[in-house]
Amino acid sequence: xxxxxxxKAHEQQWLIMEVLLDPLLLEELLNEATxxxxxKKNRFKEWQRKRAAKKKKIRRSNQEKFLTLNPELLSxxxxxxxxREICQHLSLAQSRRYSPYLINRLSSLIDQAHQVFYKSGHTxxxxxxxxxxxxxxxxxxxxxxxxSKWVWLSSAVFYLPLxxxxxxxxxxxxxxxxxxxxxxxASMEAMYDPQAEHIGxxxxxxxxxxxxxxxxxxxxxxxxxxxATGLLFGIGSLLTLLFNGLYIGAVAGHLTQIGYSSTFWxxxxxxxxxxxxxxxxxxxxxxxxxxSLFIPGRKxxxxxxxxxxxxxxxxxxxxxxxxxxxxxxxxxxxSSQSISANIKYIIGIGMWIMVLSYFIFVGxxxxxxx
Amino acid sequence: xxxxxxTAETPExxxxxxxxxxxxxxxxxxxxxxxxxxxxxxxxxxxLPRLGDFGMxxxxxxxxxxxxxxxxxxxxxxxxxxxxxxxxxxQVLQIDGTMVSWGASxxxxxxxxxDFLPFFYALGVMTMxxxxxxxxxxxxxxxxxxxxxxxxxxxxxxDQEFVGIYTPxxxxxxxxxxxxxxxxxxxxxxxPERAEELALLAVPLxxxxxxxxxxxxxxxxxxxENPASERLLGIxxxxxxxx
Numbered sequence: 001x002x003x004x005x006x007x008k009a010h011e012q013q014w015l016i017m018e019v020l021l022d023p024l025l026l027e028e029l030l031n032e033a034t035x036x037x038x039x040k041k042n043r044f045k046e047w048q049r050k051r052a053a054k055k056k057k058i059r060r061s062n063q064e065k066f067l068t069l070n071p072e073l074l075s076x077x078x079x080x081x082x083x084r085e086i087c088q089h090l091s092l093a094q095s096r097r098y099s100p101y102l103i104n105r106l107s108s109l110i111d112q113a114h115q116v117f118y119k120s121g122h123t124x125x126x127x128x129x130x131x132x133x134x135x136x137x138x139x140x141x142x143x144x145x146x147x148s149k150w151v152w153l154s155s156a157v158f159y160l161p162l163x164x165x166x167x168x169x170x171x172x173x174x175x176x177x178x179x180x181x182x183x184x185x186a187s188m189e190a191m192y193d194p195q196a197e198h199i200g201x202x203x204x205x206x207x208x209x210x211x212x213x214x215x216x217x218x219x220x221x222x223x224x225x226x227x228a229t230g231l232l233f234g235i236g237s238l239l240t241l242l243f244n245g246l247y248i249g250a251v252a253g254h255l256t257q258i259g260y261s262s263t264f265w266x267x268x269x270x271x272x273x274x275x276x277x278x279x280x281x282x283x284x285x286x287x288x289x290x291x292s293l294f295i296p297g298r299k300x301x302x303x304x305x306x307x308x309x310x311x312x313x314x315x316x317x318x319x320x321x322x323x324x325x326x327x328x329x330x331x332x333x334x335s336s337q338s339i340s341a342n343i344k345y346i347i348g349i350g351m352w353i354m355v356l357s358y359f360i361f362v363g364x365x366x367x368x369x370x
Numbered sequence: 371x372x373x374x375x376x377t378a379e380t381p382e383x384x385x386x387x388x389x390x391x392x393x394x395x396x397x398x399x400x401x402x403x404x405x406x407x408x409x410x411x412x413x414x415x416x417x418l419p420r421l422g423d424f425g426m427x428x429x430x431x432x433x434x435x436x437x438x439x440x441x442x443x444x445x446x447x448x449x450x451x452x453x454x455x456x457x458x459x460x461q462v463l464q465i466d467g468t469m470v471s472w473g474a475s476x477x478x479x480x481x482x483x484x485d486f487l488p489f490f491y492a493l494g495v496m497t498m499x500x501x502x503x504x505x506x507x508x509x510x511x512x513x514x515x516x517x518x519x520x521x522x523x524x525x526x527x528x529d530q531e532f533v534g535i536y537t538p539x540x541x542x543x544x545x546x547x548x549x550x551x552x553x554x555x556x557x558x559x560x561x562p563e564r565a566e567e568l569a570l571l572a573v574p575l576x577x578x579x580x581x582x583x584x585x586x587x588x589x590x591x592x593x594x595e596n597p598a599s600e601r602l603l604g605i606x607x608x609x610x611x612x613x
Contacts, residue, residue, distance in 0.1 A: 087382035100548040101610040107384070108520050111467075114380050115449075118468040207423035213430030224438060228483035231507065236484075289511075302510075309511045313477045 003098045010089055014109060016077050017086055021112050026074065083113045138363040140318035143311060144281065145359065147288055154283035158241040158276075165249025166256065173257050179250040192255050192263045208331045215327035219275065223282040223323050227316045230286020233293055237286030244279060266341035269348025270334040273355040274326035281319040285312035376503055376515065378467040386467040388517040390503040391460045393495065396516060402454035407436050438479065445475040451519070461519045474512040481508035536604030540574055547609050554606035562596055569598035575605060 019026050090106040144151060168175050176185060222240070229236020255264040292308030293301060329351075334344070376388045414432055418425030435443075444452040450461035450470050462470045462478070470478075485494025485506045494506035503515055542550070550572070557565060570576060576598055 084382060087380070087384045090384055097544050099609050100544055101551060103544075107387070110380075110382075110384050111386055111520055114384075114386065114467060115463075115469050118380075118466075207427075209427035210423040210430070211427070213427030213434075217430040217434040220434060221438070224480050225483050228480050229487075231481060231484045231511065232487075305511055306513055309477050310473055313473050313480070316480065317476060 003096075003102065006089075006093070006096075006098065007102065010086075012073070013082060013085060013089075014106070016074060017082050017109055017113060019074060020077055020079055020082070021109075021116065079113075080117065083110070083117055086110055086113065135314075136318070136321075139314060141359050141363040143314045144284075144318070147284060147311065147315065150284040150288045150291075151280065154237070154241060154287050155280045157238055158245045158280050158283060161242055161245035162249035162252070165246055166253040169250065169253030169257050173254070176250050176254040179246055185254060188251055188255065189258065189260070192260045192267065194260060194263045208335065211335070212327055212331035215330050216324060219278075219327060220320055220323040223278055223319055224316070226279065226282040227286040227289070227312070227319075230283075230288070230290040230312075231293075232290065234287050234290025237283045237290060240286075241279070241283040262341055266344040267334050269344050270351065271326040271329040272348060273351035274322050274329065277355050278319040278322035278326060281315050281322070285315040285319065288312045288315075373502070374504075376465075376517075378465065380467065388463065388467060388515060391458075391516045391518055392504050393498050395458045395460055396498075396504070399452070399454035399458040399460060402457050403441070403452050404454075406453055407440070410436065441479045442472075442475045445470050445479075446472060449519075455516075459519050460516055462514050462516055465513045465515050470512075470514055474514050478508035478512035478514050481511055484508070534600075534604050535607045536601055537608055538575055538605050539577065542609070550602060550606050551609055554603055554610075557599070557603065562599075565599040566596050569596075569602040572598075572602060576601065 086106060087110055090103065090110055093103050093106060165175075165179070180188075222244075226237050226240040229240065252264065252268075255261065288308050289305070289312050292304045296304035299307065333339070333347075374390045374392070376390055377385045378388060379385050411429075411433065414429050418429045421428070441452050444455075445462050448456070450463055455461060462475070464470055464474060482494075485491055485497070485508055487493045491506075494508070497510065498504050498506045501510065505515060509515060553568065560568065
């Protein structure tokens with residue numbers, strides 16, 4: 001079989017593939033083949049008129065070659081089968097040393113088809129909502145449980161300094177100045193002054209919705225940075241966790257010590273479960289990434305990082321959503337002065353129980369299936 | 371042959387050729403994206419404060435999404451191309467030539483922070499220049515690669531009416547065929563003299579170069595200053611299957 005015969009024999013298949021790879025063109029060709037029913041025509045008249053402009057563009061760029069195609073073949077075309085056949089054509093063309101032009105044409109066709117055929121990860125025919133639900137009902141809690149050693153380590157690095165700081169400041173109040181400057185301490189005191197109009201904010205004028213945006217921007221950003229800097233052998237994550245632990249501990253300790261505990265603790269109780277856990281999880285994701293460089297196990301160092309990243313990014317994605325929820329609570333619930341402190345405490349404890357039981361109990365059933 | 375071409379083998383045993391994108395094109399793409407960010411932020415700074423504090427909240431949220439998730443969104447829903455990458459005709463792919471996945475896109479864009487360290491992408495640029503395929507840290511960890519999007523249009527200068535089709539008398543090897551087609555593709559960038567000079571290098575194909583006529587199209591007979599390049603273009607036409 002020489003090249004001309006080869007092209008003649010398979011040209012039709014290649015053209016079909018070309019059309020299949022271009023959904024707009026496919027639609028146009030199929031539309032031409034089937035007469036549009038009258039009532040449909042009216043309903044979509046406006047819409048079709050808009051499409052016409054696009055279609056004209058296509059027709060100009062494509063020669064009449066597509067018009068020779070049999071529309072029945074098009075509508076019954078089997079993409080995977082066609083793809084495999086064209087792969088075979090390419091191998092044949094290469095081994096028979098057909099012209100580079102033909103080989104280029106086939107390989108670029110395969111290039112495109114390959115990307116469509118092996119769409120990795122996302123969609124797989126699943127709707128975005130469904131995969132979101134699957135992620136939070138299964139993937140996220142499962143991953144966190146599987147990586148519990150990193151979560152424990154990260155929690156230790158974060159919560160221990162936090163608690164130690166609170167306790168220390170009760171006995172040595174001046175210790176707070178080793179972490180924060182006097183100015184910062186003063187502004188913290190102003191924010192949580194029981195006489196303040198809005199607690200937890202520097203200026204009384206900042207509204208809830210503004211702060212909601214700010215918390216998302218700031219806190220989630222910190223979470224992302226905690227994760228990313230973990231790549232530097234875990235050092236970035238460790239330092240961020242440690243520093244945040246010390247800082248939050250210092251604020252909490254100082255405000256308790258000077259007697260602002262009713263405003264401070266009632267303010268933070270609502271969102272603390274979401275936010276602190278999210279920080280600890282971002283840290284855990286970062287630590288896993290960083291330590292995979294140190295302790296690759298039986299894998300090569302690079303492979304170990306690749307595998308760790310795939311897992312830790314899931315933890316980070318879940319933590320990001322937790323930051324959003326925390327921002328919402330912090331902006332619209334925690335700052336409210338009209339809700340009594342006791343209710344806030346109860347909700348706060350409820351949130352902690354909810355978050356912890358989410359990670360302990362959710363997503364077990366499908367563990368077994370995998 | 372060139373070391374900027376990386377091959378990825380598909381499960382069907384076909385080799386995909388991925389042309390890695392160098393530092394320069396990627397920085398231009400980045401610059402375009404950054405300018406787009408800037409323009410959006412400035413526009414919002416004019417509009418949103420009129421909505422009061424609600425607008426400010428919205429501004430923060432938009433800033434958050436622009437700085438972290440804008441590239442992820444475009445890489446997932448627009449074939450691995452942010453507007454900047456689209457302008458530079460480059461795209462992000464997994465190393466095996468498939469579309470970039472959610473996870474990978476998140477990783478490579480979150481790790482931008484590390485690439486940015488210690489200042490202005492210093493670490494990223496260093497990694498890019500040191501790694502074989504111009505991949506920054508984010509790319510290495512996410513197992514992605516930035517490649518030139520293959521252009522499917524005929525780039526060749528062959529639809530020109532004055533170039534006929536010429537059947538070469540000798541059999542050409544694949545490499546020789548490729549060379550001639552590359553010549554045709556770049557023809558429009560040569561000056562006529564240089565094109566002629568280059569074409570004359572293909573000595574075996576230049577037998578009996580006409581002072582008269584080899585081609586049969588109407589427009590041609592007026593000028594024969596470039597018989598060699600015309601013949602080579604004719605051969606390229608033949609090689610590209612226009613016969």
